[in-house]
Amino acid sequence: MTSTEWTSAAPGTGRYAEVNGLNLYYETHGAGRxxxxxxxxLGSGEMFGPILPLLAERRQVILPDLQGHGRTADIDRPLDPEFMADDIAALVDHLGLDRPDVAGYSLGGGVAVRLASRYPNKVGRLVAASAYIRSDAPYPEILGQQGQVNAAAAEFMKDTPMYELYQRVAPRPEDFPRLLDKIGAAMAEDFDLTEQVRGLQVPTMIVAGDADMAPPSHFVEVFKLLDGGLRDGGWMGEGRPKGGHALAILPGITHYTMFASPLFATVALAYLDEQHA
Incomplete structure (x- = not known):
């Protein structure tokens, strides 16, 4: 098992916001847009500890812990990314933010896509990393593993950073098996975000590792839904996707190293800053 500790040495301010019946924990780091x-x-905002200093040098980074994760206690509703998107929209309103940029990884990337689809007026730019848009996109062996995630797996996860983090920060550490049950049920749900992606109205960058949970071809397909990869870009960029969208396949990156990769932070900032130049 990896010995990685998901924690951040970066100084931040942690608060709670009451949104949609949820006591949502979030931290703020740095200053800027x-x-x-x-x-x-199965993570929390602390997953991004290794790259947080890079991001917070240039941005005010707002790190929520999604429902049932980290310091946000679970409530009596499914772990549904649609609900989580509603929670983040409510957080944007709670904080009085004007179209903040949003970046999400894996589950968080799926939440970010749904947020931008449902609330285009609440999002500036979007970066979705390692987030496949159809439930059948991952490799077959990954789908098999996801089918085994339930409370019974808790005992086998005691040496993982997911378990260590949850025990350290969760309001009710004994709820870890319940979290596994609920996330297993969520992963068993079929979904297809093709139409949501095709309809995105905010500039979006799709990011994946070259050895991610789904093949690179899947993320190229997603880019095509955004008018990307269909023609030469042209000398002046006139052939680039009409909505300002972009694709990044990062070399040497897997699903399990993306969130801690300085390369991910650099590429995300380059895209977001370019859009506001």
């Missing part, structure tokens, strides 16, 4: 950063499943 706001960037909401959404973590992956």
């Amino acid at each position: 706001p960037l909401i950063l959404l973590h992956g499943g």
Whole structure:
């Protein structure tokens, strides 16, 4: 098992916001144009500890802990990314933010896509990393593993950073098996975000590792839905996707190293800053 500790030495301010019946924990780091950063499943905002200093040098980074994750206690509703998107929209309103940029990884990337689809007037730019848009996109062996995620797996996860983090920060550490049950049920749901992606009205960058949970071809397909990869870009960029969208396949990156990769932070900032130049 990896010995990685998901924690951040970066100084930040942690607060709670009451949204949709949820006591949503979030931290703020740094200063500048706001960037909401959404973590992956079974993690928390602390996952981004290794790259947070890079991001917070240039941005005010807002790190929420999604429902049932990290310091945000679970409530009596499914772990549904649609609900989580509603929670983040409510957080944007709670903080009085004007179209902050949003970046999400894995589960957080799926939440970010749904947020931008449902609330285009609440999002400036979007970066979706390692977030496949159809439930059948991952490799078959990954789908098999996802089918085994339930409370019974808790005992086998005690040496993982997911378990260590949850025990350290969760309001109710004993709820870890319940979280596994609910996230297993969520992963068993079929979904297809093709139409949501095709209809995105905010500039979006799709990011994936070259050895991610789904093949690179899937993320190229997603880019095509955004008018990308269909023609030569042209000398002046006139052939680039009409909505300002972009694609990045990062070399040497897997699904399990993306969130801690300085390359991810650099590429995300380059895209977001270019859009506001």
